[in-house]
Amino acid sequence: MQKRFTMTEGNVITCRAAVLWEVGGPFVIENIEIQPPQKNEVRVKIVATGICHSDESVLKGLVGKVKFPLIGGHEGSGIVESVGTDVTAFEKGDHVIPLFLPQCRDCRVCKRPGANICSKFLEIVRRGGEGPSPFSCRGQRLTGGFSTFSEYCVVDQLQLCKINPKAALDKVCLMGCAIPTGYGAAINTAKVQSGSTCAVWGLGALGLAAIMGCKIAGASRIIAIDINANKFSVAKELGATEFINPTEVPDLTAHLLKITGGGVDYTFEAVGAVATMQQAFESTAIGYGVCVIIGVLPHGVPLPILPYNFQMGRTIKGTMFGDFKSQDDVPKLVDEYLDGKIIIDKFITHTLPLEKINEGFELLRQGKSIRTVLTFTST
Known part of the structure; x- marks a missing residue:
């Protein structure tokens, strides 16, 4: 297996990711390259990620105009590896959850109590599908987005929240989608x-x-x-x-x-x-x-x-996302989990390494799993 970088900050990272080359799959474990974070971006080392039914919809090409090849996944947790310019709320070592739904706090939606679909949402989604991508493999651009089926991902700082470091990352990854929704x-x-x-x-x-x-x-x-x-x-x-x-x-x-x-x-x-x-x-x-x-x-x-x-x-x-304001509310939900109010463990029926991602999807299709969590190991 290819040796990982020991000093990653500011460098292009070579790491493993599950790449979907075409509609219908399967996912292929590839060595990909990830650029350093740019302005307003954060690079996160993913520790765990859930397999959501929405990921299956992406695989089948049912969610609109998605460009292949791509890296899927949106229900993850990890640790900040480095930050780009103009990022002030996060620093290296923070325990975080990437958020598919951003929160800018400035738009008319974010300022309205009870509303949570930030006006930046579609802009960020479009950027992930059509704009420059930090991900590449075999010389090809990979469509990014949330991309938690990768050892590292790069997200806009509006798509990230800092959580209590006492929370087990292989559990609270489900706070990225399933539980709040x-x-x-x-x-x-x-x-x-x-x-x-x-x-x-x-x-x-x-x-x-x-x-x-x-x-x-x-x-x-x-x-x-x-x-x-x-x-x-x-x-x-x-x-x-x-x-x-x-x-x-x-x-x-x-x-x-x-x-x-x-x-x-x-x-x-x-x-x-x-x-x-x-x-x-x-x-x-x-x-x-x-x-x-x-x-x-x-x-x-x-x-x-x-x-x-x-x-x-x-x-x-x-x-x-259950009408939760993502950056404000997810850290509170993690605290509720730590306090025993919210249950997560009952949802996780299988834990597999990234290399068995296709097995995880098959468990989903056969109705044998509730949530399969994929974990990442470094060498």
Whole structure:
């Protein structure tokens, strides 16, 4: 294996990364080159990263105009290796979590309480796909972005937060996506009330985090919905009170309306399919029911909704990153984990080295994992 640089600051780094050369994969472990951080940039040594279903969507080419070859991954944690000019909030050695959702604190969105999709978001995403890239392999530019499937990544300082160094990096990497997104969908987006009834479609990491959020918010009845009954035991530990396999119910919406006496107070869709989104919305209570869409449809796929359902007092909401303001809130969530309020360990079913990334994706496809965490080792 190629020898690593011992003095990396200010130098081009040669390191390992999982490169996706074409739509459909597989990922190939390559030696890549990473440039030093430029103005407003931070270079991070990644310690661990989760495999998210969104990464599978990127692999399949379902998230819009993504340019290949690329380095995927967005749910990571690590340690600052070096900083570029005009970076004042971070220094070498800081324990950090890269954030796919930036927070500039200056735009109209960042200044609005309860809003979290920073106006810089699309600009930074476009820059990662079309602008100069710090990553290259075999003489080719690699599309970057968050790029946590690499031993090192370079991110804009708006996409990074410093966390408590006591937190285990191979656990809190999930704070980069799964935990805040699902948990926040319940406590921030839906604002679940104590004593309410909730239903969650999809028991992947996002759905399970939503269940945890519903439980912490005080919901008295939490219905977990998935075709994989093996996931109910974890859902129960996180707060679910009952489980429904939709393949065993002729009409799921009618069934939910019946067993809840007219509809669910709060529903959460964490599958990312048109049919389940429609079910989640139509299963809410007339007059006040709230449906939160967590799952992501393939780019360009519409969601047909009858206006009648809105007129009957139902509300449908979308959420990104659980409506948390990324730089402000993720460090607080890490502290809540350290204090025992938020559970992470139950979500991690597999831990693999980077070299087994394709095995991790196969576990995801077969429904055998909740979250697989990839770890990095240096030689």
